[in-house]
Amino acid sequence: MELSASFTRALLSGFDRAYADLLRVATRSTGSREEAGDLVHDTWLRLAEHARGLPAERHGEAPQAPRDAAAYLAVMAQHMALDAQRRRQRHGRYLDAAVLHEQLAPSHAPDAADSVMYRQALAALEAALAGLPARGRAAFVAHRVHGERQPEIAARLGVSLNTVERDLIQAQACIEDALHRWRGTRPGSADTRRAGRRRSLGALLGLAGMGVGGSVGWRQWQLYRDTHVQWQAHWSSTRGQLARHGLPDGSSVLLDAQSSAEVRYFAVRRAVTLARGAAFFDVARDPGRPFTVQARGVRVTVLGTRFGVEVAAGADGRERVTVQVESGRVRVEPGAGGQACELGAGQGLQVEGATVTQTQAPPGDAALWRHGELAFAGSTLGEALQRLSRYAPFTLAATPEAARLPLSGRVRIAQARAWVRALPRALPVQVRQQADGGLLVAMAR
Known part of the structure; x- marks a missing residue:
């Protein structure tokens, strides 16, 4: 069924109230709260993207609102859960065939x-x-x-x-x-x-x-x-899209929106290059083949753990690489003469040029974008808007003066528009609606 603009926007406006119920429904369907959070997040993104591509309601046209937005959204989330299950089954069959082919092929490692x-x-x-x-x-x-x-x-x-x-x-x-x-x-x-x-x-x-x-x-x-590369893949995600990919050894990679990564498996090592954006890694332990992630000049090496890596724009146009560990331990080499260090659960590292900063947070806060949230600590308004723009189906921008304002706090990705419109309550700014539907944040006059 084709959804009208008013119907879609009514669903979006009721999404926050229905979030907890949707999460419970999706958890029952998938058996995983983490995957359920991804599905609910994707549901909101689909609605937002759909609303973005629809024309405004004609003058005098009565808005069409759902009688029970929560029920409609729950059905939509269930359908997305079924689609995800079918994709996993197809991917599982593919991996099984690849494993069988590897077992039947002659080994290249000499005894x-x-x-x-x-x-x-x-x-x-x-x-x-x-x-x-x-x-x-x-x-x-x-x-x-x-x-x-x-x-x-x-x-x-x-x-x-x-x-x-x-x-x-x-x-x-x-x-x-x-x-x-x-x-x-x-x-x-x-x-x-x-x-x-x-x-x-x-x-x-x-x-x-x-x-x-x-x-x-x-x-x-x-x-x-x-x-010699035994297996390789290159994945990219678009605005508002989170993509989970399984690896041949049972590991997995969850790509954030507008992210790109290349994976290559060798006989003695597993290597990932994160070209842009962010990714969360769930790595299967294999002492004979360390798992490394290269993000700009930063190198992360693990055997088996769960951790996130992100490449983002930092101050003065420099790129900032962030590593956050949820479980296990990782070794981080900052590069450019920096001192290598080991991180455990809840620990993190930010590398921006020659500046290396260690961080501490609850383990569950690693890669918060997986759960539909973003956290900003010691950031600027410009950095926050740029980060949110990976998901928002509308443009987000700030004037140079406003972009430099310091900012800390959390925001739910699904409430991006409301959060931006509420900025004047906390900062000396004003928010202007642009002709294309985007938002521009400027200093208050």
């Missing part, structure tokens, strides 16, 4: 016997590779180890693309011939097809791109394991 065979193979290949021209070896390692494309190699070496192709073919033929001699097989023979384990090892040798000398080749293999 003790493989390691001995590997070194023997390197010795067998050494003489063959030593006979290659230096340019051919350089092209082979660049292409097979570092993943460079052939045109890039040709430009860097100052040769034609055909020359690079010939060099790679020659190097590959050299490796295949040496492997056959090491195995005692002939190309295309039944022995080659029955090589089994040694044949898999040969594929690994080709991927590793051996250099001259067994020790060099072994280092190349270690480099391959450290740099």
Whole structure:
């Protein structure tokens, strides 16, 4: 059913009164209070976004208000809970298939016997590779180890693309011939097809791109394991959208509105780069693969915990990175010569340029935006409005003088418009309605 503008705005105006009931309904549907809070928040965001795109009521048109706004909103939240459950089921089936594929695929990590065979193979290949021209070896390692494309190699070496192709073919033929001699097989023979384990090892040798000398080749293999991406994803969220993503190891990432993150899993580590916005991480413990989050120059390393990281605009246009821990422990390296430190539950760290500030708050306050709230402590009005603008379906702005006013407190995201309109009660400002429906905060005259 298409909702009219007056009906949608009436639902929004009654949302705050119905919030507690909606949270109880969503908790029964999902079995998780945290997820229920996300769903109720998303319900408000959908209504706000819908209202933003609707034209104003025509003059003289009677407003259409719901008889029971709470009941209507509860049904809407239940439908969103069902949609979320279906998405989880589809994602679960996808992850199950990925796990099965990983279990069926041959392992790339050599056991003790493989390691001995590997070194023997390197010795067998050494003489063959030593006979290659230096340019051919350089092209082979660049292409097979570092993943460079052939045109890039040709430009860097100052040769034609055909020359690079010939060099790679020659190097590959050299490796295949040496492997056959090491195995005692002939190309295309039944022995080659029955090589089994040694044949898999040969594929690994080709991927590793051996250099001259067994020790060099072994280092190349270690480099391959450290740099070869086993799984990766890139996610972004739009204004007013919170997005939860599951990871292959059982961890999860909740992206805040207008945020972006890239995730890459390697054999020995799990790495996330938070490009903008904020994210909350629920990390499954894996001592063999530390989980790191890189946010600008700040690096956070954990084994298993729940914590939030945010990149936001700070004073004088500098970016501020905030880390907040809900449970477990994390190690934070501020970068730029800063002293690394460990944080536990309820502890946090703010890094703004060369200034590093430790904070303390209840563990449940980590990434408050998950629960539809924002907290400002020692902030400015401009920073608060910019943070709220990630969710508001209307523009929020302040004049330069008003933006510098100090501000502390909490605000519910669903009450952003009412909160901004109430600012003159606490600050010497006035709020002006803009032609596009946005709000401009200026100093009072």
